[in-house]
Amino acid sequence: MTQAQPPTDPTWWRDAVIYQVYPRSFADGDGDGTGDLAGLRQRLPYLRDLGVDAIWVTPWYRSPLADGGYDVADYRAIDPAFGTLAEAEETIAEALALGIRTIVDVVPNHVSQEHAWFRAALAAGPGSPERARFWFHPGKGEHGEVMPTQWVSSFQGSTWTRTTDADGTPGEWYLHLFAPQQPDLNWSHPDVRAELEDVLRFWFDRGVGGIRIDSAALLVKDHDLPEVPERPGPGEHPHLDRDEIHDVYRSWRAVADSYPGTRVLVGEVWLEDTARFARYLRPDEMHTAFNFDFMARPWDARELRASVDATLAAHEPVGAPATWVLSNHDVTRPVTRYGRADTRFSFAAKRFGTPTDLAVGRRRARAAALLTAALPGSLYVYQGDELGLPEVEDLPLDVLQDPMHVRSGGTDPGRDGCRVPLPWSGTAAPYGFSDPRADGAPARPTWLPQPADWAGLTVAAQEADPSSTLRLYRAALALRRAEPALGDGTLTWVDTAPEVLAFARGDVTCVVNLGADPVRLPAHTDVLLTSDPLEDGLLPRDTAAWLRT
Incomplete structure (x- = not known):
């Protein structure tokens, strides 16, 4: 463990x-x-x-x-x-x-539209200190019916929603870069x-x-x-x-x-x-x-x-x-x-x-x-x-x-x-x-x-399956912790075929075959871990190996 x-x-x-x-x-x-x-x-x-x-x-x-x-x-x-x-x-x-x-x-x-600050801002009305914590703004157009900007939301659609004043008339708009239920805070406040x-x-x-x-x-x-x-x-x-x-x-x-x-x-x-x-x-x-x-x-x-x-x-x-x-x-x-x-x-x-x-x-x-x-x-x-x-x-x-x-x-x-x-x-x-x-x-x-x-x-x-992805992750993380060369530090690329990635971390080399055909492994003294089995000593396509070199 x-x-x-x-x-x-x-x-x-x-x-x-x-x-x-x-x-x-x-x-x-x-x-x-x-x-x-x-x-x-x-x-x-x-x-x-x-x-x-x-x-x-x-x-x-x-x-x-x-x-x-x-x-x-x-x-x-x-x-x-x-x-x-x-x-x-x-x-x-x-x-x-x-x-x-x-x-x-x-x-x-x-924040959420249910946050106490935003509820207070809606209740307080235009020009209030409570609204200054957010991005309330009058709309453009003759009756303020046009959004202040045409910014596009990270969730698609518009980034402004219009409020309704206490008398039931349309009011200011507020900014939300995401959903309308997520009013943006004013970080200048x-x-x-x-x-x-x-x-x-x-x-x-x-x-x-x-x-x-x-x-x-x-x-x-x-x-x-x-x-x-x-x-x-x-x-x-x-x-x-x-x-x-x-x-x-x-x-x-x-x-x-x-x-x-x-x-x-x-x-x-x-x-x-x-x-x-x-x-x-x-x-x-x-x-x-x-x-x-x-x-x-x-x-x-x-x-x-x-x-x-x-x-x-x-x-x-x-x-x-x-x-x-x-x-x-x-x-x-x-x-x-x-x-x-x-x-x-x-x-x-x-x-x-x-x-x-x-x-x-x-x-x-x-x-x-x-x-x-x-x-x-x-x-x-x-x-x-x-x-x-x-x-x-x-x-x-x-x-x-x-x-x-x-x-x-x-x-x-x-x-x-x-x-x-x-x-x-x-x-x-x-x-x-x-x-x-x-x-x-x-x-x-x-x-x-x-x-x-x-x-x-x-x-x-x-x-219960030695070849499972969970067992692979456990083995990889255990080796990562046990090998001083892995984790923080630098890497050195190893010359390989164009479809292969290989780099050395001290005496550990990682090789990944992204090509269509199996490839030979670089010179090594031990195979520490592979993502899938080798085939006659070759690294198959879409497979990675950690080697002692």
Whole structure:
């Protein structure tokens, strides 16, 4: 059984393996069909045995769940569907006792329309101090009927919703870069800055090891509300990557650094400009940020190598470690994505009925797991990827809850397909996801239905199968921890055929065959691990190997 790094290690975050928990779908402890903190606490030994150093828990705060919890009504209260604040504190403590830190998800760009501040703003009316915390603005046109800007939402559609005044007449508009239920905060207001810094302290006081910052590049807006230029230059976009945003994160870093141990700030930063991306990782700002470029690239040796080189080059000047991630709660699962004719990922390309070859996708996803685990820096694993779960693409339309599906007019399948509850044991739904209810009644159906063919993908089934994806992940993470050359550090590329990626990390070499034909392995003294069996000593297509060299 592997052991996590000691809690006193100040550099734990530089090569940590961090497991993303989507609590609604991880494990259900009370039988109501929705995952909760009781279920998470029961499964902490599973995460210890998997070999993770930390868990990142997506929002568990009180929320109407208009966007899966990213519409926060109260940053200091746990949603009753998940449990209580006391249970959250117990989760943090029990995980830490197993050597696992907890990273909580803070959503600073917007709140829920049910947040006390926004309710007060609607009640107070135009020109009030309460409205100054948000982006209320008169409309254009003779009667204010035209939206203040034509900015496009990250969830498609408009970014402004008109209010109704107390007398029933149409009123001001408010800004929401996401869904209308998620009004944007005004980060020029001192109340906003003070409140979110206090939220950080609230969770640091409860022992969390870090904060994941949602939509981290969107907070600051241009008060003149210009339209988005056709080709905005650096710092010219009216609501993305504004230069003023870095003052916010310098303040947050000061809060984090005021606590003992290393409390990390991890940014969700979607930027194509690598130089602008690196600015968020300067020594007095965030510790790390998600590297989405690698995840979005196709299954192609040249493309993946270019992404690795660009990522490491962007991080080198600021001394920050790279992060490697294959998926998350927003992204099509790699088993499905890598089985398609177009293996790239983009939100704009998601469509119903896209064909996929799951056998091909599973081989590639297993190889990609070894590839990312061998790269320098930290590694993120989204729950269920260690089981090789595919995207569930045949969910009934009437159960879909993701606003991306609704706001696209039904053309975008949304993100629910990667959020289906995990299968733990058994041969039929709920596959051990839900415990029986306290009154002895059977568990209620899971909040999203699980496929009928998942029996072979349960944790119990895969623990009994030496060739399973779960056993591969456990072996890879154990080797990663045991090998001094892996984790943080540098790599050296090894000359290979164009369709093969190979790089050395000290005396460990990772080789991935992305070509059509089996290839010879580089000179080595031992084969440490392969994603699929070798064929007559050759590395088959869509297979990775770790070698002692």
